[in-house]
Amino acid sequence: MKSTPIARCRPPIWGGMMLELKAINAGYGRAQVLRDLSLRVQSGEILCLLGRNGAGKTTTMQAIMGLIPLMSGAVLLDGEDISQLPAHEVPRRGIGYIPQGRRLFNGLTVAENLEIGLMARKSGHDTLEEVLDLFPRLRERYRQRAQTLSGGEQQMLATARALCLRPKALLLDEPTEGLQPSMIEAIRQVIVKMRQTGVAILLVEQRVDAVLSVADRVAFMENGRGEAVMDAENLRRDHSIVERYVGV
């Protein structure tokens, strides 16, 4: 296999807000999944995690949210160590989570799902209006139970619920899985809009094309370890590196 020069990742330009993982080790019970994983996501940047199934992408997000305990290492948000906090304090610091498979509160209505998002950081009514403006469809479905929505609408709701926190950092785990193209485009536009407002975005996505069209940088993962991190620009020009990490 031809060796490919691995570009150095762009150094942080503006030191302000960011999400940083410092050599975290984590797993389920005694089964360790993440090994010395380090990442940093700047505000106003989309960092995409790429890797094969079982590389530890979803586990990374659960570790950030405090849903699984760290064995060692730290997660910093704006320099504050949030890995020592109880799990329910992590979102209150400003991290919005859009989990794989959406994980909505299914028996609750659209309004109630959003209200839970609003309560987390005591966001006001103006936040709700802004979020509903991003997803007008949810306004039409406002009193319906979440489980009665279509797949695309459910993804909109999962995204809207996370945005109700007015997050500083947003974690998206395969947000376009199983959606039709028009929905994928709608979600993509919202992600890009969030980047413009200065949110740090960590995106897990299987479809490489979708990644390359929005990501600023791409971090590869293999067997729970962080591998190369590079500018998406380079990958768009040279696909071979992507093949190396996620090719079958």
Add this chain to the structure above:
Amino acid sequence: MELGPYLILASLEGAITAAVLALTAVGLSLVFGVMRVVNIAHGEFFMLGAVIAWWITGMIGGPPAVGFGVALIVAPLMVGAIAVLADMTILKRLDYDPERTIVATIGLLYIIQQLTLMSYGPDAHPVTAPFNTRLAIPWVAHGEGGWTLIWPWGLGTTSYKLAVIGAAVVVLLGVWLMMARTKIGLLMRATQQDRDMALAFGIPVERIYALVFGMGAALAALAAVLIVPIQQAHYLMGGDPLLLSFIVVIIGGLGSLPGTVVAAVLIGLSDGIISVFFSPTLAKILATLLVALVLIFRPQGLFGARGR
């Protein structure tokens, strides 16, 4: 006189059983629904409510209504506080693991029961009802001269028994309003749906669990305070409510509050009627048989959702 009046009387007795059972079972159902904890000690929280009510009314003295009124508020609060303590010191440390919490609550059952035996003693004690007017039930019979009203006809009920039914309805409505309309109810329902996502959206799940466990126990205690003027307080009185609550919760659908209430009415009424006309033992046998049938033909219960 024919069967009719006795049927009315039996239904009334059944309605009281149903009212008390609904309160107790809703407490059990709430705990199971939100926390996935099968609380074997639930009947002991019921018993504690009755014993504490006896203790409070004895301590305060004066007219029965005053002591009873205080007991009605203080006993559930005290039992709720004990349950919150048990949650924080025992269940939380077991990580709410479904199997281990069953064993832990069995232990809790014996601790509470034996402590009560040691302090309160083996005797049953009555609590005086705050009011107890005898009420005769009117009955219409078709005699020689057409329809005639027979009143009074000997058998009757008391104002207190009717008040128990009324109080249970009010409290159940209150629980429903809290779950459906308040912020804390919303947090409880979200926690019930998906614990991890509740955490990921800033809901302090451990505090919600402690609150729910306390509320469940308080509901059982409240039911016991209501029934103790009719039934007397005894350290072993928690067995029947526990069995019947489980029957009701399984028939109604695990974790479904409306199902629990409907099943409580069904089981309570049939228990009252069968007990009056046949025997209380037959009533229990039939209720347990019904559980077996429900488990075979509709495992999710009458109102439960399939496959969660």
